[in-house]
Amino acid sequence: MSNVSSLHVPAEAPAQRAKWSFVTRRVDRSQAVRLLPHTGEVETGDLVLAEVARIGSHKRLQLSNGQFSPLWPGDRVVLACADRFAVDQFEGRAALPTSGADLLAGGGIIGEVASKNGKLAPATRLTVLGRLAKACGTPINLAEYARAPAGLGSRPPVIGVLGTGMNAGKTAAAAGVVNGFARLGRRVTAIKATGTGAFGDLHEYDAAGADQVLDFTDAGLPSTYRQPIARVKDAVDLLLGHAATSDVAVVELADGVSQVETATLLSSPGFAARFDLFLLAAPDAMAVQGGLAWLGQHRIVPALLTGLMTRAPLAAAEATRSTGLPVLCRRTLADPATASALEGLVLRTRRSAA
Amino acid sequence: MNRIPPLRVFFRPGIGGIVPDAWILEPGMPSDARPVVLVHGLYRNVEEMVRLLQGRAEDTRRTLILPHFDKAHWPRYQRAACDQRADWAMLTLLRALRSEGRIGQGPVDLSGFSGGAQFAHRFAWLYPDAVGRLCLAAPGWWTFPDAELPWPYGMGDRAGDGAGDAAGKGAVEGFWLRANLPRFFDREIVVRVGTDDTQRDENLRKGNAIDAQQGGNRALRAQRWVAHAAQAARAAGVTPDISFGVLQGCGHNLADCVRRGRLDRDLVAAPACAGDCAQCAIHDRAITFTPAEGLCA
Numbered sequence: 001m002s003n004v005s006s007l008h009v010p011a012e013a014p015a016q017r018a019k020w021s022f023v024t025r026r027v028d029r030s031q032a033v034r035l036l037p038h039t040g041e042v043e044t045g046d047l048v049l050a051e052v053a054r055i056g057s058h059k060r061l062q063l064s065n066g067q068f069s070p071l072w073p074g075d076r077v078v079l080a081c082a083d084r085f086a087v088d089q090f091e092g093r094a095a096l097p098t099s100g101a102d103l104l105a106g107g108g109i110i111g112e113v114a115s116k117n118g119k120l121a122p123a124t125r126l127t128v129l130g131r132l133a134k135a136c137g138t139p140i141n142l143a144e145y146a147r148a149p150a151g152l153g154s155r156p157p158v159i160g161v162l163g164t165g166m167n168a169g170k171t172a173a174a175a176g177v178v179n180g181f182a183r184l185g186r187r188v189t190a191i192k193a194t195g196t197g198a199f200g201d202l203h204e205y206d207a208a209g210a211d212q213v214l215d216f217t218d219a220g221l222p223s224t225y226r227q228p229i230a231r232v233k234d235a236v237d238l239l240l241g242h243a244a245t246s247d248v249a250v251v252e253l254a255d256g257v258s259q260v261e262t263a264t265l266l267s268s269p270g271f272a273a274r275f276d277l278f279l280l281a282a283p284d285a286m287a288v289q290g291g292l293a294w295l296g297q298h299r300i301v302p303a304l305l306t307g308l309m310t311r312a313p314l315a316a317a318e319a320t321r322s323t324g325l326p327v328l329c330r331r332t333l334a335d336p337a338t339a340s341a342l343e344g345l346v347l348r349t350r351r352s353a354a
Numbered sequence: 355m356n357r358i359p360p361l362r363v364f365f366r367p368g369i370g371g372i373v374p375d376a377w378i379l380e381p382g383m384p385s386d387a388r389p390v391v392l393v394h395g396l397y398r399n400v401e402e403m404v405r406l407l408q409g410r411a412e413d414t415r416r417t418l419i420l421p422h423f424d425k426a427h428w429p430r431y432q433r434a435a436c437d438q439r440a441d442w443a444m445l446t447l448l449r450a451l452r453s454e455g456r457i458g459q460g461p462v463d464l465s466g467f468s469g470g471a472q473f474a475h476r477f478a479w480l481y482p483d484a485v486g487r488l489c490l491a492a493p494g495w496w497t498f499p500d501a502e503l504p505w506p507y508g509m510g511d512r513a514g515d516g517a518g519d520a521a522g523k524g525a526v527e528g529f530w531l532r533a534n535l536p537r538f539f540d541r542e543i544v545v546r547v548g549t550d551d552t553q554r555d556e557n558l559r560k561g562n563a564i565d566a567q568q569g570g571n572r573a574l575r576a577q578r579w580v581a582h583a584a585q586a587a588r589a590a591g592v593t594p595d596i597s598f599g600v601l602q603g604c605g606h607n608l609a610d611c612v613r614r615g616r617l618d619r620d621l622v623a624a625p626a627c628a629g630d631c632a633q634c635a636i637h638d639r640a641i642t643f644t645p646a647e648g649l650c651a
Contacts, residue, residue: 304529328526328529336445338526338530340482340530340534341530343483344482344534345533
């Protein structure tokens with residue numbers, strides 16, 4: 001299976017009939033005219049042509065056109081090689097063993113599983129056909145297709161959405177905030193700043209009324225996990241630069257505040273100063289305490305709390321009592337009066353900083 | 355000889371529960387001044403307001419918008435963030451008028467009489483960016499800038515505040531108001547009440563608690579709110595621009611306040627007056643300002 005030289009791949013357009021995954025959406029496909037033999041060599045962001053060998057955990061692929069495509073054995077897919085971190089799914093490395101590779105994320109991440117959540121089936125298994133390359137033989141890498149830096153512009157209010165962990169309700173909260181501002185008549189840029197490339201969150205932002213949705217794949221990164229922190233910060237800055245024409249930017253950071261990458265970012269000098277205020281999403285009042293304690297050590301005080309705990313009014317009331325912070329559910333976040341209040345808080349933050 | 359086109363008065367139908375009906379007074383040659391939205395009282399006497407303010411629209415050449423929050427869809431519109439969300443309806447109306455090109459993108463001036471003044475101060479507090487000058491005439495009761503009192507009496511939290519119920523109606527009004535406090539007071543606010551508006555009529559909210567907090571009648575309540583507002587504005591780092599004046603010999607009647615107290619001149623300020631009365635003939639008024647620091651006294 002791994003002997004790619006025996007496979008017939010037209011040299012002119014090796015991936016013409018393949019399914020191009022979401023993370024490849026910015027790539028100029030006409031440049032993918034060569035297929036480099038699979039030697040195991042790979043860089044994060046390299047585009048890989050692979051064939052589905054065995055269906056496992058991921059049974060669908062997110063396509064570059066924003067739709068799902070069910071996967072079948074024998075499907076040819078174009079993916080990007082990257083690391084992945086997901087507590088409830090896989091941790092994986094940006095590696096392409098000659099024995100085959102794994103579909104680490106449905107957005108189109110290929111690599112090698114390092115560990116998986118016990119509730120999951122094994123990853124969908126892939127046969128690597130090779131890396132896609134330009135006519136000159138240079139491997140195609142997502143980094144080349146990043147958006148160009150935006151021109152200088154004023155910085156709109158930037159609202160960060162943090163969580164105590166994965167599935168704390170961050171995306172729902174971010175979408176709620178986006179909707180509130182949209183209903184207030186504001187132009188919103190919604191940004192998924194870190195994580196693994198996938199269209200689900202961007203679709204949520206778009207459906208909530210964002211004028212512009214961006215993620216780190218727009219900055220040339222298929223995943224931010226294990227990337228140099230300077231590279232991730234540059235990506236965030238590039239995306240925020242593109243928000244300059246908006247009235248407000250809503251930025252979600254993946255996973256929990258203590259996850260190594262998010263923690264490093266929030267701890268790094270000047271990073272938190274990019275944000276005017278933060279929201280913290282949590283599944284319950286106890287998690288709030290942990291999140292606030294960590295943030296407090298880094299001099300970050302969220303303006304309000306939200307997340308899955310808001311499904312339980314008792315939990316929300318407990319969090320309010322114990323922290324003194326307002327707790328707002330997704331629908332209340334989507335209230336234009338909340339958006340107006342957030343603008344008021346941003347203004348006060350900026351005035352006190354000035 | 356060029357003739358100024360006449361004022362156009364027309365009715366814009368709304369959508370029940372979504373956007374209120376509205377009367378629009380559009381001068382033939384509108385000035386550059388902000389449009390003025392005028393909100394009716396509990397009697398919902400919009401057509402009377404139109405009649406009373408038509409001359410003022412012509413004099414000032416300002417576009418006037420008079421929404422009608424009908425009782426069936428917005429029974430408690432004066433609270434703005436009421437169950438039926440009169441505030442959302444107002445935002446929707448303004449958005450529609452902007453998209454129709456009837457008003458510009460900027461804020462509107464907002465005026466209200468009685469229940470309309472209740473709505474106006476709460477709406478402006480919720481959406482400070484949407485409102486310029488604010489004129490509040492004879493509201494029955496007020497939301498005070500007092501964090502110790504729960505909404506709608508103050509800007510504190512209601513007991514048991516949390517994330518709200520399943521319908522998303524959170525008890526978050528206090529959070530909204532506290533967040534917006536400096537921006538709310540960072541504007542010209544004009545408060546008027548008749549000297550004779552001291553009756554405890556059936557529409558006046560009464561009770562030991564509210565009487566103790568706000569006073570026993572509209573005249574007292576307006577005075578008390580102005581004093582608290584000025585203090586709260588200063589505490590928030592804002593120099594208050596609040597003018598309080600009484601309308602001599604006027605009770606709680608809009609027509610009376612307009613005819614006798616020239617309230618129309620407060621509800622619809624002359625554009626670019628800036629208090630320079632020598633330049634405009636509109637301030638030959640019979641208002642006593644208390645204290646004597648009001649505009650154009």
